[in-house]
Amino acid sequence: MFVKQKQSGFALLLFMVVVIGYIIAGYSAGLTTSVQQVNEQKRLKNTKVLLEAKEALLSYALNYAVTGEINKMGKLPCPDHQIANSEGTQDSPCGGMGINAVGYFPYKTIGKGKIEDASGECLWYVVSGDYKNEAESKLLNWDSVGYLNLVDENGTLQHENNEDNFPVAFIISPGISIDQDRLPDGSLADCGGGNHTMASYLEGGSNIDYSTDLPASADTLWTFLTASAAASSSNVNYNDQVIAVYRDELWDRVAQIGQLNTDNNSPVDTLAETVTQQLANCLQVYGNHINNTDRTLPFAAPIDLTDYRSSSNYDDTASLLAGRFPQNINNSEAPGDGALNDIISNDTEFVFDGSSTGYCGTTGLAANEMFWKNW
Template sequence: MKRRQAGLVLPALILVLLLGALAMAFARQQSRIASQVRQQQTTVARLAEARRLLLEYAQSYHLTHPGQSTGYLLCPDTDNDGAAELSCGSAGDFAIGRLPYRTLGTVPLRDGFGECLWYAVAGNFKYNPKSAPLNWDTAGQFIVRNPDGSARHPTQRPTDYAVAVVFAPGPPLGAQHRVFLAGQPCNGPSDASLAIAQYLEGAYAAGPGSPMTITVGRLDSDTDNDQVAWLAASDVFDARLRTRSDTADLIGAVLTDTASALAPLPDPEGATTLIGNVIEGAPPVTAYNDRASPWSDQFRYLKCTTGTACMTLDDRAGHILGCAGLLLFAGTARGTQNRPAGGDPAYFEDNVSALQAPETDVFWAAHDYATTAPAQDLARCLPAP
C-alpha cells in the first residue's frame, strides 16, 4: 500500500466510528422519544377510560339504585383493595384516594409508568353521605387550571367546575418514594392518606373546600407531572342525560312523589309570601323522599288560604284546571342562565307574571317532562282538602 493511501485509512476509520456513534445516539434518542410517546398515549387512554366509567356510573345511579335520584358518584378506594368505600368523610367534604376500579367493573387502570390512577370526588356529588340538592343546577367543587394558572373551564359558571378528578401520578419526583408491596394491587401503603404525598404533588388532604384548585402538571416538569382528567357538573347532567326517557321517568316520579306528600295541603316551608289569598314558598322538608330530595331547589309551592281552588293552571295539553295548591318545577336552565342557588321564582320563566298575581293570572306549565323541551316549567295541580 502506498504511504498516501495508508495515511487516509485512519481518518476514514475515525469518521466511520463517529458516524456510527452518532447513529447509535440518534437511535437511542428516537427510542426514548418513542417510549415517552407510548407512555403518554397509555396515560391519556387510561384517564379517558376512567372518566367514561365514572360518567356512566353517575348517569345510571337512579337505574342501579332503585328509589334514588341520578348523578351520584362513588367514594374513592382508601385501603387499596380496588373497591369504593361505603362512606367517605362528612357531608359536603370532598374525598380522595385511589380509583375504585373493582366497583367500576374493570381491572386496575395504570398510567404509562405503571402507577394506579387516583381519584377525588366533590362532597356534594358523593353517594355517602349524600348532600341535597343534587341536580342540573348544582355547582362543581374543583377548579381545574393549566400549569400557567389559567382555567380549563369553558366558562366560569359553577356548573362547569369539576365534580370528579382522576389523576395519573407519572414517575416519582423529588423526595417522593414509592414502595412495591407484594400482594397489593397498587404500589404504596394501603392507607391512601399515607400514600398520597408519594404520588400526587398537590396538597389534597380530604376535607372541605369549595371551590378547590387542581392544577394539571407537565410530564417534563420537576415539580408537578400529574396528568388529570375530570367530569364537570355540567358533564354529569349533559344534554344526553336530559333527553333520555329514563330521565323523563325520574322527573315524573319526583313530581308525583312530592305532590302526593303535599296532601292535605300543608303550609309552605319557612318564610312564606302572602299574595292576596295565596301563600308561596318551598314544600315542607317532610314532602321529600330520597328520590325527590336532590331536586328540592327546583320547586315552588303555592297554597290558597281560602281552602278553595283559587288558582288556574293551563297544562299545555288543552286542560284548564282549578287548583287549591300548585307545585311548580323549574326545568333546566335556559341559554347562559346561571342558577347556582336554585328555586328562585325568576327560574320559572313561563310563569313570572302568574307568580306575582296567582289569583288573577293563569299558570302555564306542562304535566309531564318532555325530553324535547327540558327547560319548560312543570306543575302539579293540587285539589282542595
C-alpha cells in the same frame, strides 16, 4: 517521506474521531427519539385507559339512580383508600358534607376489573364534595357546581374559567415515578402495595402543593395538574395525565334514564313538568279550601338564600309575592279567621319531602319526592 507518512496517520486519526463523533451523535439522537416515541405510546395508551374509566364512571352514575339508593341522581362513588382489605371498592363516607375526596379509583365499585395505566400503576380519582355519595349533599341537581380546577404544568387552566364549567371529578394516570418514594407499606394490596400517599404518585408542580393546597373544607376549590403532551414526552418533571368529568357530561347521561323506579316510568327530563303540575294543583286546592274565604295563596320563599341546599331555608316570607316555591308557610295565614291551622297544621310542611307530614303531596312516588328535594 517519513514526515508525510506521519501527517497522513494524523489526518486518518482525525477523520476517525470525526466519524465516531457523528456516530455517537446519531445514536444519541436516535435514542432520544426512541425514548420520546415510547413515552408518546404510553401517553396514547393512558388516554385510552382514562377514557374507558370515565365511561365506566358515567355508566355507574346512570345505574346508581336506578339500582342504588332510590332515585338519587348524579351521585358518584367515594375513592378507594384501601381500608380493611377493601381494595378496589369505595371507602365511604369519604369526609364531611361538601368536602372533596381523593384516593384510588374504585374499579370494583363501578363494576370493572383492575385498571392500570401504561406504567402498570393503578388510577387515582378525585370527586367534588356535593357529588360524592357519602356524606351526601342535601341537594344535588344539574345546577350543582363542581369544586375542582385543572391546569397544566404552566398553570394554564384547561377549561373555561367559570363555575358552570368546573369539573365534578378527575381520573388520573400517575405514570412512572419521578423521584418519588413508592415503597409499599408491607401489605399485599395490588395498588401501591398499600401505599396511598398521594405525593408518591402525583406531581403538584411549582405552584401546587398537594400536601397543603387541598384543605378538608366544604365548598373549597381544589386544583390538580395534568401534564401536557410535551411534558409527558420529556418525562422529566411531570407525567400525570388527568381526564375530567364535567357537570354537563354527567347530567346528560343521567337524563337518559327512562325509568327511575318501578313506581315511576317517566324519563328524567319530564319529571320537572310532572312535579310542577302537582305543586300547581296543590296551590289550587289550598286556594279553594273552605276556610280560605279570600282565596289567597301562600307567600313565596326568598330567591337569594344563604344555602340553597337546606330545605329549612325555604320558609315563606311575609308579604313576598314572588320567589321560590315555599317548603314551609308558617308566615302565611289563611284569610278568614287568620288561623293557619284551619288549612294545615303548624307542624306540617307545605310540601311533603319524604321525612315529615306534608300538605302538598307528590302522589307518593319516590322519584317525584326525590326530585322535589333536589330541585
